[in-house]
Amino acid sequence: MVPSPLASAILFHLGPLAITRPVATTWGIMAVLTVTSWLVTRQLSLHPNRRQTVLEVVVTSIMVQIEEVIRKNPRPFLPLLGTLFIFLVSANLSGVLPGVEAPTGKIETPAALALIVFGAVHYFGVRARGPLGYLASFAKPKLIMLPLNIVSEVTRTFSLMVRLFGNVMSGEFVIGLVVALAGLFVPIPLMALEILIGLVQAYIFTVLATVFIGAAVDTIVPG
Amino acid sequence: MDVKLISILAAALAISVGSIGPALAEGRSVAAAMDAIARQPEAAGTISRTLFVGLAMIETMAIYCLVIALLLLFANPYAR
Numbered sequence: 001m002v003p004s005p006l007a008s009a010i011l012f013h014l015g016p017l018a019i020t021r022p023v024a025t026t027w028g029i030m031a032v033l034t035v036t037s038w039l040v041t042r043q044l045s046l047h048p049n050r051r052q053t054v055l056e057v058v059v060t061s062i063m064v065q066i067e068e069v070i071r072k073n074p075r076p077f078l079p080l081l082g083t084l085f086i087f088l089v090s091a092n093l094s095g096v097l098p099g100v101e102a103p104t105g106k107i108e109t110p111a112a113l114a115l116i117v118f119g120a121v122h123y124f125g126v127r128a129r130g131p132l133g134y135l136a137s138f139a140k141p142k143l144i145m146l147p148l149n150i151v152s153e154v155t156r157t158f159s160l161m162v163r164l165f166g167n168v169m170s171g172e173f174v175i176g177l178v179v180a181l182a183g184l185f186v187p188i189p190l191m192a193l194e195i196l197i198g199l200v201q202a203y204i205f206t207v208l209a210t211v212f213i214g215a216a217v218d219t220i221v222p223g
Numbered sequence: 224m225d226v227k228l229i230s231i232l233a234a235a236l237a238i239s240v241g242s243i244g245p246a247l248a249e250g251r252s253v254a255a256a257m258d259a260i261a262r263q264p265e266a267a268g269t270i271s272r273t274l275f276v277g278l279a280m281i282e283t284m285a286i287y288c289l290v291i292a293l294l295l296l297f298a299n300p301y302a303r
Contacts, residue, residue, distance in 0.1 A: 004297035068272075159283045166286035204279040207272065 008106045022103035029090050029103070058086075069207065070214040077213060080120055084113065085206040092168055092198030096191060102198070105168040107161070114161035117209045118153075125216030137218065160208060167201045226301050234292035241288025248281045 008020040040055050048056060062082045066074035088104065095102030103109040125134040138149045171194040178187040256274040260267045 163283050166289050
């Protein structure tokens with residue numbers, strides 16, 4: 001029997017908590033990203049060296065992308081969305097390393113990220129329009145749209161989760177099947193495709209989170 | 224037929240029928256985007272960003288079918 005792609009292997013127990021493999025991988029990626037950011041931002045100067053130039057290119061291009069979608073000062077949204085994008089890129093691409101499974105290929109990591117986006121949308125919406133103004137926005141354009149708007153809040157979070165999980169997991173599943181059927185070097189083109197899919201899915205997740213937040217702060221029409 | 228056999232058939236049916244619609248839809252949207260880029264190459268950035276988001280939305284339908292198929296195969300509540 002093939003191991004289920006919906007279950008994840010338990011590494012060890014921390015008291016009553018079972019620490020699974022994707023959680024440990026996530027901690028590893030978080031540690032690497034934190035240490036790298038600390039090292040890169042340690043000595044910032046007006047005359048950037050090579051590392052700082054790369055950092056500035058990454059940060060400003062993410063900022064430009066957010067600004068093009070939200071059409072507002074992107075600075076308040078940059079910490080969340082930039083971190084989300086960089087984490088997703090490293091998490092999706094970590095599956096290429098030997099011995100590492102991409103944590104986004106198990107359902108709990110995309111679920112947690114989608115919940116973060118769900119919370120952030122309401123946080124930014126309430127902060128931009130006030131609690132009553134934000135609640136009133138659910139009854140637009142007509143009061144009859146109220147149940148549909150509430151349902152769409154839940155379903156779009158769900159589809160955000162399922163999209164990321166399904167893409168990454170199905171890629172790994174296909175590679176596993178081809179390795180089992182054909183042999184060692186055959187799945188290399190598939191793995192290249194998997195790198196592309198990982199990048200595109202990280203981009204799409206971030207853009208959709210940006211679009212949802214932009215709709216909540218009322219700079220773009222929700223679609 | 225027992226439940227396991229029906230589940231396998233239903234999983235195959237779900238993924239095969241469910242991928243027809245998204246495939247046609249993705250083809251149409253990419254063709255429309257190519258047409259738009261050919262007419263207005265200066266708007267290529269905006270068009271391709273919207274295209275990617277739209278493709279992700281369409282692809283979600285096929286991914287739903289995939290998840291249903293996997294649930295039937297690996298987490299079927301009736302197969303025990």
